[in-house]
Amino acid sequence: MIGFEYARAASVADAVRQMAESPDAKFVDLMKMDVERPAKLIDVSKLPLDQVEETAGGGLRIGALVANSDLAYHPLVERRYPVLSSALLAGASQQLRNMASVGGNLLQRTRCPYFYDLVTPCNKREPGAGCSAVDGLNRMNAILGTSESCIAVHPSDMCVALAVLEATVRVTGPRGERVIALSDFHRLPGDTPQRDTNLEGDELITSVELPARGFAANHTYLKIRDRLSYAFALVSVAVGLELEGGAIRQARFALGGVAHKPWRNAEAEAALQGRAPDEAAFAAAADLMLREARGFGHNTFKIDLARRALVRALSQAARGTPQSQSSKKIT
Ligand SMILES: Cc1cc2nc3c(=O)[nH]c(=O)nc-3n(C[C@H](O)[C@H](O)[C@H](O)COP(=O)(O)OP(=O)(O)OC[C@H]3O[C@@H](n4cnc5c(N)ncnc54)[C@H](O)[C@@H]3O)c2cc1C
Ligand code: SF4
Numbered sequence: 001m002i003g004f005e006y007a008r009a010a011s012v013a014d015a016v017r018q019m020a021e022s023p024d025a026k027f028v029d030l031m032k033m034d035v036e037r038p039a040k041l042i043d044v045s046k047l048p049l050d051q052v053e054e055t056a057g058g059g060l061r062i063g064a065l066v067a068n069s070d071l072a073y074h075p076l077v078e079r080r081y082p083v084l085s086s087a088l089l090a091g092a093s094q095q096l097r098n099m100a101s102v103g104g105n106l107l108q109r110t111r112c113p114y115f116y117d118l119v120t121p122c123n124k125r126e127p128g129a130g131c132s133a134v135d136g137l138n139r140m141n142a143i144l145g146t147s148e149s150c151i152a153v154h155p156s157d158m159c160v161a162l163a164v165l166e167a168t169v170r171v172t173g174p175r176g177e178r179v180i181a182l183s184d185f186h187r188l189p190g191d192t193p194q195r196d197t198n199l200e201g202d203e204l205i206t207s208v209e210l211p212a213r214g215f216a217a218n219h220t221y222l223k224i225r226d227r228l229s230y231a232f233a234l235v236s237v238a239v240g241l242e243l244e245g246g247a248i249r250q251a252r253f254a255l256g257g258v259a260h261k262p263w264r265n266a267e268a269e270a271a272l273q274g275r276a277p278d279e280a281a282f283a284a285a286a287d288l289m290l291r292e293a294r295g296f297g298h299n300t301f302k303i304d305l306a307r308r309a310l311v312r313a314l315s316q317a318a319r320g321t322p323q324s325q326s327s328k329k330i331t
Helices: 012-021 068-072 075-080 082-090 094-099 102-106 158-165 266-270 279-290 301-319
Strands: 005-008 040-043 052-054 060-063 168-173 176-181 204-210 219-224 235-244 247-256
Touching (some): 012 040, 012 168, 075 082, 082 158, 082 235, 158 219, 247 301
Antiparallel strands (some): 060 204
């Protein structure tokens, strides 16, 4: 039993003040598994950050404490950002989604088994200890953006859709407020795998903002996993397309389950611009997306799986037949 101090934050400013006063504090996790041992726990769950509001620019501001279920079934999200709704419903289980928050999902840590196994080396848990996954059991690990220090993946479904929607994350801390593009929020492991994101330890996420463009007509979220429900992605794909006159005007797509962050590739997206939405164009874009991919043995199958999932997802989005998260039969 590890002793720790508990405090409830009365406001966002109070949460930030308490965090600044106690560098060893945490906003709320991983204590049960003994992976983290914060000296103080600051409860932010009662802060007024649970609203979904329209912004002046035609977008949406989503409070950091909005539950994943509430967000997935919010009428504005279902209608204008269905790829986000779909990605949320592909994650975890109904019970977990009822409890999980937007901020917590953004900050959820890798599911690499060695990270949770306190007796095997893991650079993410203990910098400098070594990485057990590179030559170990790495079936769920990364194929893109890896480093010698770490080949973990970021496990969120929600974040893959947020990458395609080009969301921003609003945070506040002792130095004031700032906005971080979703693409800059999560980091690649490099030689500092202990840092998952560019959020500072004393900063609180207050909201996620979506721009007006939601790709409501042509989108999909395709998640490939070992079981059809309640399993993390081996590979997932979020797609948003804008079609005009039989050609692709804009394409956005991101892969989940393959890297330390939702994986986008500007060159692969640009390659679809002006092309007819056919399999040849999608295969060429998928080749660009996976060009730098590298397998580590057990996970090498992911390279081809990701390529095929991307072609499938682009086809689903182009046809306007997005993947259903209720029947889960892959069309
Ligand atoms: C068995 C299981 C299966 C799951 N499967 C999936 C899946 O398939 N797909 C998927 O996407 N997710 C999945 N999840 C993750 C789940 O959906 C939650 O998002 C995740 O567990 C985080 O929980 P939480 O949202 O309650 O955050 P918490 O546990 O409350 O917080 C997580 C971390 O974020 C910090 N934090 C939380 N809010 C803030 C804030 N506003 N500002 C700053 N820091 C903050 C906390 O300090 C903590 O370190 C799964 C989880 C479990 C346990
Ligand atoms: S892949 Fe990353 S999280 Fe997994 S053992 Fe290696 S350093 Fe740890």
